[in-house]
Amino acid sequence: MLEQQPRDKTELDARFAELYRTHLRDVYSYSYYRVGNHHDAEDLTEQTFLQAYRHFERALRESNGRPLRPWLIRIAHNLAANFYRDRSRKREAAIEDAGMVSAPHTTESLVEGREELATILAAVQELPDDRREALIMRFALGMDNREIARALGRSDGATKVLLHRAIRQLEGMVSDTSGSIREG
């Protein structure tokens, strides 16, 4: 269904506020799993919304009523790419405190002490960028294939294949790691 374009600046700002409230956690989750620590995830989230605000009117116009989450995540994706390029940083080897994922405001209750989940999380960080991102979008953000395709600028079919391969590769990596631990 096509949404009506905002009539004035006040309405535009109200629509942006709604987008912000709805997707702050998505952008933050994506940023966190992408950069691997809370400090940079905060910066990335802030920059994403500032940039989104600047281009919001045009995005609304061009979205033809489609959800704006893929557009928002694509901004975060581009900023994250710049983040590594500009600062000549390497992606962190693993999520902050990957051994137990002890972030104060996150998933520690679920993950803490669960070696298996920590192993999976560490393996996610070792995946090629596009596979890792697709998994973050699917499992952390709950995006469907079409949304992920739009965020990554791929076709629906290519995205389906990408996700399938990412899961299979990850499963293999986790299985290898578990095997080594058992043998060790």
Next chain:
Amino acid sequence: MSTGAAEFESLLRQALAPVEPPADLVVRLERTLVSLTELAQDELDSWELSAMRDPRNWVRPAAAAVVGVSAGTALVALRVRGRHRSRRQQSSGLLDLVGQTVRDAADEAGRILRRG
């Protein structure tokens, strides 16, 4: 989907659980967004000559005047303010810091105007 695959995806979903943004980020971000549309006008409205005595206050009104009343102005001020610490570390003295700050504001305003 096989049981094993479903189980693995379930574990993956748990490992990649959504991450709640910290409360201070929420507060900061909301404040920033609220101020975006108002900041430039406020910068000019609240401008007082006495503030000119302190060079640290030069950059924000200067940026506001250059770009005008727009969201872009807010971004100039935010970005320039955000880089203040690194400029302070790099500058050799107060005059140098002022010079760097003004150049930074002009560069940022130019960038935003070019993007238009």
